[in-house]
Amino acid sequence: MASIELHNVSKIYQSNQYSVRDVNLTIHDGEFVIFLGPSGCGKSTTLRMIAGLESITSGELRINGQNVNRMAPRDRNIAVVFQSYALYPHMTVAENMAFGLKMRGTPVGVIRKKVAETAAMLGLDQLLHRKPAALSGGQRQRVALGRAIVREPQAFLLDEPLSNLDAQLRAEMRTELIKLHRRLGKTMIYVTHDQVEAMTMGDRICIMRDGYLVQSGKPLEVYANPANIFVARFLSSPPINLLPCVVRTWANGVSLLLTDDCRIHVAHYAQADYRRYDGQTVTLGIRPEDFHARQLDANWQPLRFKVTGVEALGAENIVTGTIDDVRFVVRLDRHTLPTPGDSIILYMDPEPLHLFDTQTGDVLPRRASPLLAS
CATH class of the missing domain: 2.40.50.140 (Nucleic acid-binding proteins)
Structure with a gap:
């Protein structure tokens, strides 16, 4: 379980252009938070800084009260699920899900048990012998989620994980992710540019524009009382x-x-x-x-x-x-x-x-x- 705090967090690239500027946000333990905004607004960069995949130019990032600005990604115990799935094509579903545990030296018996339990949870138990090429887009996304779940991380970061799916699969996966969050009770941060996903999935939405956090609140509260024209339009x-x-x-x-x-x-x-x-x-x-x-x-x-x-x-x-x-x-x-x-x-x-x-x-x-x- 994890609480995540961002205090005046900024990211500047070599061109001296801000990607993220002075973001202040507290994500509570077990909360499902949506980062919403158009392409290039800084939402994915903010997610990657939390994961440790991007350095922080200024400000402070705390996980469970500990400053993690210089902590390596592997030491943060946070799982990231990307838009591209990032599955190994030569491995089976079971091998993909087990890979992270295997690299950490987890005993074989423990790996098998965790993979079996997670596969049953995600409806993948009949697909464990298949390779990614033989799976649908929705099944590949479930495998990517399963690989993250078996690690038992303290938080999940999801970067537009449904954008490659068709409309029907997106709707189905939205429902499955909501159920998954309720079942696991873990902190989740979800990046999207889709307002339907933002309104229906999260406990709270954080709307970003040009690197700034423009407004944060419960979805219906933000909808009923937008801070500005940008939020109202979005x-x-x-x-x-x-x-x-x-x-x-x-x-x-x-x-x-x-x-x-x-x-x-x-x-x-x-x-x-x-x-x-x-x-x-x-x-x-x-x-x-x-x-x-x-x-x-x-x-x-x-x-x-x-x-x-x-x-x-x-x-x-x-x-x-x-x-x-x-x-x-x-x-x-x-x-x-x-x-x-x-x-x-x-x-x-x-x-x-x-x-x-x-x-x-x-x-x-x-x-x-x-x-x-x-």
Whole structure:
């Protein structure tokens, strides 16, 4: 078991370019933490520094309270599972899983027992005699996981382990990894650029951008209260609607003016926080799923929506259109399938909307959405 602490950890390469800058993070014993962000944001470099595969330029890395900046990877008792599987093609499944233990001089009887137990756990017990070339991508990934598990490390580091799998296998392996974490109870750090993996798998997500740790928290908390436009955009598919607007206060509330004719009302709970921005131009963020074809709440605002495009996905429909000439993308249920040219009434839920500073992109402070509490 392992707790992992990063104190102002940075990584600079020879070109004097920061790959990771001043990361401060505490990962608790047994926690499943996701590093999420686009390619080149520093998430894999951070993982490799924890593993000892990359040196730390500055800052301090502690595992179970011990400074490990200069500790060799083999002495950290941490297992790494890579995207490429890194299996030995000339070895069988059993030999691949046993290799690390064999190199450590573990008795043959102990190796056989651990390999058999782990193979049964991962559904590999009927494949132990096969070589990697005879396995599917999902089976190879299980072997790579099994090789890590038999070592009984104090933490697992997984660097985009599912990115080579097809969509169905990825979904299956996500479920298996969640079960595996619950069964083992070990600290896991998982690197991905996939928001679905981040939202569904981890106890906590850590979103990185340009080497910085931008926001960290429980997945639904970060989703409901993003720190800035980058986080809001990254945790939204289709992308969140981001639109310039002017804040206007009235005796009976606060409105957001996108045009002279297009006006969005602010939810009651947020009006006191947004009144201070009266007359200012800000960026409005509304997610596509906050528009509905039926009014299930009296506070939802009816808006006339002119349909310009439709993507029918089966389970849902992604619809593009305009509200008073302002372009929006909305997500509707599979029973609501308009056609281009239609003019329909949609109902917008104002509670999850966000306002962002137009210059910095940071969210304008307001109390947390009551949706999170519900």
